Amino acid sequence: MKKLFLAIAIVVTTALAASAQNKEHFYDKGFPERYLATQSKLATSPTSPCNKGEEPFITFLKKWNTDAAFRKERVKTDEINAPYDKEKILNQMPYIKQYKALPVAANARTGSTFFAVAADYVGFHFSSGYIFFQRIDGKWYVIDLGLAG
DSSP, rough: HHHHHHHHHHHHHHHHHHHHHHHHHHHHHHOSSSSSSSHHHHHHHSSSSSGGGSOHHHHHHHHHHOOOHHHHHHOOOOOTHHHHHHHHHHHHHTTTTTTTOOOTTOTTTTTTTTEEEEETEEEEEEEEEEEEEEEEEEEEEEEEEEEOO
16 A cells, blocks of 8 residues: 555656646746847747757647647646646637737737747747747647736
């Protein structure tokens, strides 16, 4: 019985640490207060590490921006908080266009920007929220979404 309890504790601790580590990548960088030209160009450049591999970020982003059903399919949350987090993200999805939150308008005029860009992570910050993307097993997913109001 002790071994079973210990095994469960290890699995839960590992899952929590992995989940925190995924979002920590973004929070460690902090939310940008202005447009970041270098990061935004990096997110959309065909030569960027995030655009290499089975599914380039820019290919994923084009479909994600135009296909509501695809947006719903590409939500992935950690196993511990999955029901709450996934429901939170899916409930906010219909408001993405209303908030002008589709990550196609990263520019100095709107102040929206890509940030924390890496091979397997891309953040998007805009005036009324943020979207965190992560590549998992070769495919891009939304792992967190927050809209103000």
